Amino acid sequence: xxxxxxxxxxxxxxxxxxxxxxxxxxxxxxxxxxxxxxxxxxxxxxxxxxxxxxxxxxxxxxxxxxxxxxxxxxxxxxxxxxxxxxxxxxxxxxxxxxxxxxxxxxxxxxxxxxxxxxxxxxxxxxxxxxxxxxxxxxxxxxxxxxxxxxxxxxxxxxxxxxxxxxxxxxxxxxxxxxxxxxxxxxxxxxxxxxxxxxxxxxxxxxxxxxxxxxxxxxxxxxxxxxxxxxxxxxxxxxxxxxxxxxxxxxxxxxxxxxxxxxxxxxxxxxxxxxxxxxxxxxxxxxxxxxxxxxxxxxxxxxxxxxxxxxxxxxxxxxxxxxxxxxxxxxxxxxxxxxxxxxxxxxxxxxxxxxxxxxxxxxxxxxxxxxxxxxxxxxxxxxxxxxxxxxxxxxxxxxxxxxxxxxxxxxxxxxxxxxxxxxxxxxxxxxxxxxxxxxxxxxxxxxxxxxxxxxxxxxxxxxxxxxxxxxxxxxxxxxxxxxxxxxxxxxxxxxxxxxxxxxxxxxxxxxxxxxxxxxxxxxxxxxxxxxxxxxxxxxxxxxxxxxxxxxxxxxxxxxxxxxxxxxxxxxxxxxxxxxxxxx
Numbered sequence: 001x002x003x004x005x006x007x008x009x010x011x012x013x014x015x016x017x018x019x020x021x022x023x024x025x026x027x028x029x030x031x032x033x034x035x036x037x038x039x040x041x042x043x044x045x046x047x048x049x050x051x052x053x054x055x056x057x058x059x060x061x062x063x064x065x066x067x068x069x070x071x072x073x074x075x076x077x078x079x080x081x082x083x084x085x086x087x088x089x090x091x092x093x094x095x096x097x098x099x100x101x102x103x104x105x106x107x108x109x110x111x112x113x114x115x116x117x118x119x120x121x122x123x124x125x126x127x128x129x130x131x132x133x134x135x136x137x138x139x140x141x142x143x144x145x146x147x148x149x150x151x152x153x154x155x156x157x158x159x160x161x162x163x164x165x166x167x168x169x170x171x172x173x174x175x176x177x178x179x180x181x182x183x184x185x186x187x188x189x190x191x192x193x194x195x196x197x198x199x200x201x202x203x204x205x206x207x208x209x210x211x212x213x214x215x216x217x218x219x220x221x222x223x224x225x226x227x228x229x230x231x232x233x234x235x236x237x238x239x240x241x242x243x244x245x246x247x248x249x250x251x252x253x254x255x256x257x258x259x260x261x262x263x264x265x266x267x268x269x270x271x272x273x274x275x276x277x278x279x280x281x282x283x284x285x286x287x288x289x290x291x292x293x294x295x296x297x298x299x300x301x302x303x304x305x306x307x308x309x310x311x312x313x314x315x316x317x318x319x320x321x322x323x324x325x326x327x328x329x330x331x332x333x334x335x336x337x338x339x340x341x342x343x344x345x346x347x348x349x350x351x352x353x354x355x356x357x358x359x360x361x362x363x364x365x366x367x368x369x370x371x372x373x374x375x376x377x378x379x380x381x382x383x384x385x386x387x388x389x390x391x392x393x394x395x396x397x398x399x400x401x402x403x404x405x406x407x408x409x410x411x412x413x414x415x416x417x418x419x420x421x422x423x424x425x426x427x428x429x430x431x432x433x434x435x436x437x438x439x440x441x442x443x444x445x446x447x448x449x450x451x452x453x454x455x456x457x458x459x460x461x462x463x464x465x466x467x468x469x470x471x472x473x474x475x476x477x478x479x480x481x482x483x484x485x486x487x488x489x490x491x492x493x494x495x496x497x498x499x500x501x502x503x504x505x506x507x508x509x510x511x512x513x514x515x516x517x518x519x520x521x522x523x524x525x526x527x528x529x530x531x532x533x534x535x536x537x538x539x540x541x542x543x544x545x546x547x548x549x550x551x552x553x554x555x556x557x558x559x560x561x562x563x564x565x566x567x568x569x570x571x572x573x574x575x576x577x578x579x580x581x582x
Contacts, residue, residue, distance in 0.1 A: 003235035008227045011209045015161045021149030025267065026190040029119050029142055032272045033192050036062065036118045040276075041283065052287045057352055058279040061359035062117045062271055068390040069113045072467040073106065074401045078409075079462040088440040089461055095412070095436055096405055098422040103137040111139045112257070113397070120270030122257040122400070125162075126407040128247070128415055135411050137404070140254060143190045147266065154266045160252045162208040163189050165200055166228075175233055180204055204228050210252055213237075213245070221245025222252065249410035257400035259393060271359055278355040285348040288340070295337045302333055360389035402463040409461060413441040482514075496522045 034040045038059060041052035076096050080089040108124065116122030123140040144164055148157040168180045189205060209225040224246040226233040236242035247253065258268030303309050309324045416438040424432050443458045485491065490499040500518050 001235070002237040003225055003232060005230050005232070008209070008225065008230065008232060011159065011161075011225070011227075012207070014159055015146055015163070015207065015209075018146040018148060018159075018161065022146065025265075026143055028269075028273070030190065030192055032118050032270070032276075035272050035276050035279070052283060053290055055279070055282055055286055057282060057355050058272065058275050061275065061355065061361040062114075064361050065117050065271065065359070065390060065393070066110075066113050069394060069397065070110060072394050073109065074398055074465045074467065076401070076405045077464040077466065078405075079464055081460050081462060082457075085440075085459045085461065088459060091434065091436060091440075092409065092412075092461065094424045094434060095422055096408055098424065098434075099135055099408055099412075100137070103135065105137060108137055108139050115139065115141075116257060116259055116397075117271055120259045120273060121267040122259075122397070124255050124257075124400075124404055126253050126255065126404055126411065128411050133415075135408060135415075142267065143192075145254065150264060152264070152266060154254060154256050155252055157252070158211070160210040160254070162210075162254075163205050164208075165189060165203040166206045168202050168204060171204065171206070171228065175231075178228070178231055178233075180228070206233070212250060215244045217244075219244075219248075220250040222247040222250050247410075248414050249407065251407065251410075253407065255400050255403045255407070257397055259396075275355050275358050278351050278358065281351050282348060282355065285344065285351070289345070289348070292337075292340050296339065299334050299337070398465040401465055405463045405465075409441070413438050485514075491518070493521070493525060496525065 031040070035058065038054040038056060041054055076093070078089045078092040078096060080086050112122040112124055119142060121142060123142060123145060125136075125138045125140045127136045127138070128134075129136040140162070144162055146161040146163065147154055148159065151157050154160065171180055172178055191200075206226065206228045209227070211223055211225075212220055213223055215221050222245055223236045223242075225235040225237075227235075232238075236246035256266055258266070259270045260268045260274075262268050301314065303311065303314075313319055313323075416436070419435055419437045422434045422436060424434050426432060441459055443456045445456055489495060490503070492499075496518055500515060500522065503515055503518070
């Protein structure tokens with residue numbers, strides 16, 4: 001067997017090196033999760049024994065970014081690169097969304113966006129599940145993923161590991177020969193700080209090891225090995241059916257979507273890393289303001305020893321009267337407390353505005369009329385200008401989504417050998433059932449040109465991503481634009497040609513759909529005009545024939561031989577002698 005205990009021990013040693021290389025990243029991920037939950041001050045105490053307050057400015061910014069992402073939920077369109085693949089691309093444009101829906105991709109998309117906003121990088125795994133005999137899509141935690149330190153692209157790593165703690169009962173049921181009883185302590189996976197205690201003594205680290213290798217044909221393929229401790233659970237190189245690789249596409253089944261890139265790493269940093277310093281200052285100022293408010297709300301007193309004042313009665317605010325034996329002016333006096341200077345409050349407000357600017361989460365992005373702007377059109381313009389940061393990070397997510405769709409197509413090409421049935425929802429809401437297999441995706445020989453050899457071509461497709469769900473503002477804006485075009489006469493049949501020329505110079509969402517409809521209408525209009533023109537010419541010819549006068553002297557034999565088909569075709573010889581234009 002190519003993969004034995006020695007190989008997986010070497011792989012485990014490589015995993016330990018990879019884990020050491022991302023120790024700082026793991027610490028940052030765990031810390032950011034505390035900031036997101038607003039529990040980052042739990043380990044700190046104030047002098048009076050209370051906990052420091054945590055305001056939700058940072059959380060609010062992240063929640064708004066997530067809402068922007070969900071308003072732009074992606075939808076793929078599969079485009080062919082060859083004319084012969086047009087029909088296959090149309091079918092894939094229906095099959096790929098059906099595969100995504102089956103995997104509840106909207107939840108995966110949402111969960112990955114939360115993770116990306118918090119930790120700076122979202123990762124999805126596109127796998128083939130032999131048990132379910134279908135494609136599986138999952139969100140991946142960076143704490144469980146390990147790559148070669150120093151690489152900029154995950155695909156450049158020599159090995160890739162995914163580690164997951166699995167309960168012994170589950171493992172022993174799936175692999176009866178294991179019979180694990182104690183947890184494997186050789187690989188320690190970093191854990192988040194949970195609000196409750198989680199026992200991992202009955203769990204072991206199951207390691208998925210991915211590595212690239214050339215097959216017999218010289219193609220780079222991906223092999224896969226699953227092991228726990230010194231036990232090999234599965235190794236593709238040891239199986240006859242996977243001698244040419246577990247994944248023929250030769251890529252690691254993980255798609256990385258960084259927020260803000262970092263040099264020397266395939267991952268990035270997120271909004272929490274950029275905002276937590278400002279949030280920390282805001283929390284500290286809030287703590288001081290709150291403490292000062294407590295001092296002002298509950299006055300404190302200075303008393304002389306042995307002055308005859310009952311301090312317990314003095315501290316009891318339910319008593320209306322307190323008796324003392326001495327003079328109140330000398331026996332007791334209130335300890336003065338000064339209010340905080342207004343500059344401290346102003347500084348706190350500036351830090352809040354700074355946090356809003358860093359995240360691009362200004363007031364008008366949430367529908368507020370800050371700054372005295374009340375006109376709806378002006379607020380809309382400010383919102384569109386302020387959303388450019390969200391549009392930028394959403395475009396990066398679309399690029400990652402395109403890679404995910406490419407991996408899905410490659411898995412369909414490799415594993416969908418048997419015909420499958422997909423339920424397709426048509427635009428009118430009706431359901432149809434599509435039968436599909438991978439026969440049209442397999443490599444095929446192209447007919448060669450004269451003197452050339454046969455060429456093997458693999459159907460390749462491009463992915464165009466658009467927003468399936470748009471924000472209500474975008475929908476209203478689009479509908480308003482269409483209404484304005486109608487009012488300006490753009491859809492008037494008399495000026496379709498000029499309208500098409502004008503629309504080609506404009507830029508807005510949905511332009512292609514309008515242009516296609518208008519071009520189709522223009523073609524129909526031109527064809528109808530040509531038919532009407534031909535009919536008018538034929539009627540004119542017939543009218544001219546009916547008005548013609550017969551001249552017997554023009555023909556010696558007096559024979560008038562007239563062919564009506566010749567007249568309709570444009571005129572020919574009417575008399576035996578003498579050419580006359582009909």
